[in-house]
Amino acid sequence: MGGESARSPFFFVWRWVIICGAMRVVLLEDVSGLGMIGDVKEVADGYARNFLIPRKLAEFASPSALKRVEEQHRATARRRDAAGAHLVSLAEALDGVEVVVKAKVGEQGRLYGSVTNSDVAEAIHQATGHEVDRKKVELEEAIHQPGEYEVVVRLSKDLLPKVKVVVEGENGQ
Numbered sequence: 009m010g011g012e013s014a015r016s017p018f019f020f021v022w023r024w025v026i027i028c029g030a031m032r033v034v035l036l037e038d039v040s041g042l043g044m045i046g047d048v049k050e051v052a053d054g055y056a057r058n059f060l061i062p063r064k065l066a067e068f069a070s071p072s073a074l075k076r077v078e079e080q081h082r083a084t085a086r087r088r089d090a091a092g093a094h095l096v097s098l099a100e101a102l103d104g105v106e107v108v109v110k111a112k113v114g115e116q117g118r119l120y121g122s123v124t125n126s127d128v129a130e131a132i133h134q135a136t137g138h139e140v141d142r143k144k145v146e147l148e149e150a151i152h153q154p155g156e157y158e159v160v161v162r163l164s165k166d167l168l169p170k171v172k173v174v175v176e177g178e179n180g181q
Contacts, residue, residue, distance in 0.1 A: 031056040032069035034077050039065055046077045095163045098138055102161055103169035107131040113154060113177030122150035123175050128159055132171060151175055 060066035125145035146160045154177040
């Protein structure tokens, strides 16, 4: 009894940690200067034992923890791929669409108010049936004159469909 075969793999990992003075941990929270949630990092033994683990910012990188992190990464990648496919179809649907925004104009031909990114997002929703967040509609500045404008909708870093916005003036009496 008590030979090397009776010891668990966990014992050998701890023995390595004590000899090397470093510990592999899985981050449970974002830690500035160290990494993001799910990252596996090698940190000083004291840093892990006295700071990261007691504050529940990290846990020891056991085989089960590593397996759980790998499964979480796969699930995140699947969600990101599904969202990316949805954004591509939305970009195709929005590219080249013409939307009309009606606004009241004064005697000099200027709008009483202005057409903002919220107005454009609402017009896109009415014209196409697709919800677009107002923050994704990129106007260089609010529109104060009737006319035709080309507006970019930033769905992601790469997906930038252009929408033609026609601002029509109505007499505001």
